[in-house]
Amino acid sequence: MKRHVGIWLMVVALFSCSKEEQAFDDSQKTYTATPVSTSDIFPMEFGAPNLPKDNPFTEEGIYLGRMLFYDPILSLDSSVSCASCHQQQYAFAEPLDRSFGIYGLRTSRSAMPLFNLAYSQKFFWDARVSSLRQLVFEPIVAHNEMAMSLARLEERLKRNKKYIEYFNKAFNEEPNLYDMSLAMEQFLLSMVSKDSRFNRFFPGDNVEELNASELRGAFIFNGLVNFDANGNTKGADCFHCHGGEMAQQQNPAMGGIANNGLDASPNDLGVGGVTNRDQDMGVFKAPSLLNIALTAPYMHDGRFKTLEEVVDHYSDNVHYENPTIHPQMAAHGGIQLNLSDQQKTDLIAYLRSMTDSTFIQNPKYANPF
Ligand code: HEC
Ligand code: HEC
Structure with a gap:
């Protein structure tokens, strides 16, 4: 069973029951995602990271995670993406003491840079989260970051042509929040900085x-x-x-x-x-x-x-x-x-x-x- 119990998964379950009308075509469920070997992502000198066993990297999974990371539709008014506060030119931090989320609201701490997360066991300044697939839901629902409801987000993804295509390619599934979190976990884990x-x-x-x-x-x-x-x-x-x-x-x-x-x-x-x-x-x-x-x-x-x-x-x-x-x-x-x-x-x-x-x-x- 890939589905564990958790608030966000209960939401997923709830919504997969209510039949949303969407254009998902079952005959497309034949796509095989292209595996990516961990040795192509992580440098030998860093050693083997402690990776989640149930979320193998695929090209399509990483790409889907990257799309989601950069997509403002993850926020209520489609104005804020993860990349609003985590900008590549600043090693995915940003030059502010506290970030601005939706409606100009401020975060209480400074945005953290994102790289080599596969080698970290604890996330956020206060180390409160230990899994990236769980972490991604925090900024999405935080009232001062993206202020999104998970139900509304799933509905948006299910209606979106490019997500219908990429959830199928990455997971052979229609868009859903659980696979969304896996794809984002893959992208976040794949960010490696090693060339200084x-x-x-x-x-x-x-x-x-x-x-x-x-x-x-x-x-x-x-x-x-x-x-x-x-x-x-x-x-x-x-x-x-x-x-x-x-x-x-x-x-x-x-x-x-x-x-x-x-x-x-x-x-x-x-x-x-x-x-x-x-x-x-x-x-x-x-x-x-x-x-x-x-x-x-x-x-x-x-x-x-x-x-x-x-x-x-x-x-x-x-x-x-x-x-x-x-x-x-x-x-x-x-x-x-x-x-x-x-x-x-x-x-x-x-x-x-x-x-x-x-x-x-x-x-x-x-x-x-
Ligand atoms: C006892 C552990 C410890 C030692 C020793 C230590 N640091 Fe730190 N360092 C931390 C912690 C913890 C933080 C984050 C603190 C916070 O934000 O409240 C930090 C933050 C930093 C930051 C800011 C990082 C960021 O992303 O904002 C820099 C730069 C830094 N340390 C440099 C140094 C240097 C240079 C030394 C040696 C002079 C040093 N540290 C010694 C634990 C340590
Ligand atoms: C409004 C600004 C903002 C947005 C939007 C945002 N973040 Fe963050 N991010 C932060 C701040 C601030 C922190 C530090 C929070 C804390 O420690 O309490 C953080 C911390 C993190 C960390 C922890 C890094 C570490 O080394 O522990 C990860 C991972 C992360 N964010 C990923 C994401 C993802 C994925 C998204 C999109 C779903 C996202 N963030 C959206 C501001 C933001």
């Missing part, structure tokens, strides 16, 4: 990819905090939370989440707002730093406009007094890193080497319409 100079350099094999400043930045990023007699450190220990070839913490036990000391007491509770546990207050998903030069402003609330401001935070303004600060940062003993101007410049140069300009131009992820 940082990726060619990592884990240090091709030193010639980086210039002298970037290379010094690499040592600061990957060095442990260790104060000398003058109170200076050679390392800033960024790698514990943003390490590896995806510049993202991959420790599944941690779920890739942490409190990085932004506030003494946070307004937005982050993971704590979901779990209500003391130890999760002010804890957020530690994002990948790939493409970080493209995704300003920074942090869940977009409080930092530049990478300079981000590095000033980690160097000079960490709130060590916050009770849930990550142990790796608590281990600095409450002392600010006080990076020199040169160290800050080098660290930022290294972060800028993580930009993948082929990803933001790759036609596979571009608007298909």
Whole structure:
């Protein structure tokens, strides 16, 4: 059985009972979708991602997901698509502290970049969702994003010629919300960013990819905090939370989440707002730093406009007094890193080497319409 129980599936079931008049022709149910091998999507150096077993990639499935991602008919007044807030030129984030959804309403957090999601176990800043096929329904129904009713959406898709064709090609089905979520899951999982100079350099094999400043930045990023007699450190220990070839913490036990000391007491509770546990207050998903030069402003609330401001935070303004600060940062003993101007410049140069300009131009992820 591919259908599990869930609110959205109950809606699906409800609507497949009421016979909508549509032009679906049963004789078309002969199309075989073209399988796409995972080795054609994911680079060897990233390792094998943990993929859903019941949603194999097909060319048609990925393409259908891409159409849906770019289609404003997923919103009530057909004005907002996923791509309104997730724009390819900004690595699928957008340059706003909070996004605008339908009717000019604002989101409460900054839109996140979308790539290498196949290697992430938890989604959203507060890590509240662990499956992409489930996630896609959140922005669709959110009153301040797309404000769509699922019933109305299914009806719209069922009447739409191009969706009748592509749901048939991808799933041998008439348009329905469950297969919609699978197609979008396929597209989201297929978004891979791997071609930055940082990726060619990592884990240090091709030193010639980086210039002298970037290379010094690499040592600061990957060095442990260790104060000398003058109170200076050679390392800033960024790698514990943003390490590896995806510049993202991959420790599944941690779920890739942490409190990085932004506030003494946070307004937005982050993971704590979901779990209500003391130890999760002010804890957020530690994002990948790939493409970080493209995704300003920074942090869940977009409080930092530049990478300079981000590095000033980690160097000079960490709130060590916050009770849930990550142990790796608590281990600095409450002392600010006080990076020199040169160290800050080098660290930022290294972060800028993580930009993948082929990803933001790759036609596979571009608007298909
Ligand atoms: C109105 C702007 C807006 C729209 C429209 C929108 N998003 Fe988002 N997206 C956001 C914001 C803001 C966040 C962070 C939300 C949070 O953490 O609570 C986010 C987060 C995400 C994430 C989590 C990424 C991660 O690394 O955890 C995914 C995946 C995503 N969106 C996909 C989509 C898809 C698919 C659609 C269309 C169905 C969509 N979004 C529509 C603004 C938007
Ligand atoms: C203890 C874990 C941890 C360490 C160590 C850490 N970070 Fe972070 N980083 C996070 C978390 C968590 C966030 C998201 C916080 C939020 O938005 O509330 C973040 C966010 C960021 C962002 C913004 C990402 C975005 O998409 O908005 C940048 C840039 C960044 N960190 C760079 C660094 C650098 C540079 C270092 C080393 C000086 C570093 N981080 C050390 C956990 C960490």
